[in-house]
Amino acid sequence: MVEVPGAQAAYRLLDVLSELGIHAGGASLTGLAQALELPLSTTRRLLRVLCDRGFAVQDEVTRLYELGPQARILGTLRLDRRSLGELALPVLEELRETTGETVFLSVRDGMELTYVECLRAVHPVQMYGEVGQRVPLHATSQGKAILAFLPEVLVDRLLPRLDLARFTPNTITDLAELKADLAAIRERRFALNLEEREPGVHSVSAAVLDPLGNAVASVCVGAPSFRLTPEQMADDLAPLLLKAAEQLSHLLFPRVAVRPSRRSGARRR
Structure with a gap:
């Protein structure tokens, strides 16, 4: 820079x-x-x-x-979680009904991710988490979706200080690899997690953006990998998540049109 x-x-x-x-x-x-x-x-x-x-x-x-x-203009203010969860619930319920899988709403909490809402899948074998549970940013699709759309000045300070702990053989533990993944997420506008935190678990997420295009939350669908392939996540679920994220953005910021993407894959050096 x-x-x-x-x-x-x-x-x-x-x-x-x-x-x-x-x-x-x-x-x-x-x-x-x-x-x-x-x-x-x-x-x-x-x-x-x-x-x-x-x-x-x-x-x-x-x-x-x-x-x-x-x-708030930098997208870094923590939202009131109770209000956020209540506001988002109809959108999350529709997403769970459409997909049949577990749906999450999360926010960044310092250098971790916190679940604000979690709606269980309709299947006996399912992915689940507790409201208030804190998980790593780098090893979840939700965390990566948020990191990809934070202000650059914040990301530059945040990334080098993350504990890039390994949870599975697929966990990203190299900073350069994480940056490349975030650039790809900004380009396609959704994030994938292919068994990066838990074996046998896949998820796909989209960032909820403020009017300046900064992430304030993320919405996610997760499921066992045998029921959710990378192709299904990209082709079938990602469009649904992007629509849900846009709906949530307009609910949070009703007076201003939210930009769907404020950056390309290239970043200022």
Whole structure:
């Protein structure tokens, strides 16, 4: 990435904002300064600007900083999960009825993924998860769908810090391979998981986007691999998921048309 001359303060503000987006539970002044390799005084001054404009807030008790309400424009503000689940339920139920398989709605929570809603499949043998369960971003189609459509400045800080743990022989544990997979996801607009976290489990996901094209959640269909082939996921389920994700985007942001894709596969270097 080539920096624009004379814009150091702007870059530092974005770095602080991106760092806050990684810490779901809030971050301390000292921790932020150390992570960004900035003096405490500089970090404090940048945080004061962000707080003043509503992009960051400081908890009065813990004194930790986290993203503020204005951060929604970067797609990094955590949505109210109960409201999100209630709003999305009719769309998720229709998707489960159409596919007969397990349907998930998830959000990014720091450097992990959290299930907001999970509707069981109609089959005795099925994929399932608990609401509130936290799972890795890199080893799930839901996590990869979100990572592919986060703001670039956030992704650049987030990816190198992910624990790319191996769960199966198919898990992506190489950063360059993960970046290539995310580029392919941006191009085709849906993500696949072919036994990357659990043997015998396949899933396909699409990102729910805000008006700027940033991911705020992901919707997923998952099933045993013997019942869901890669071809079926790409040809039959992906269009249904993209439609559901677009419906959810319009429910969350009803006054603004949501862009279906804001990037091509190529990324700025």
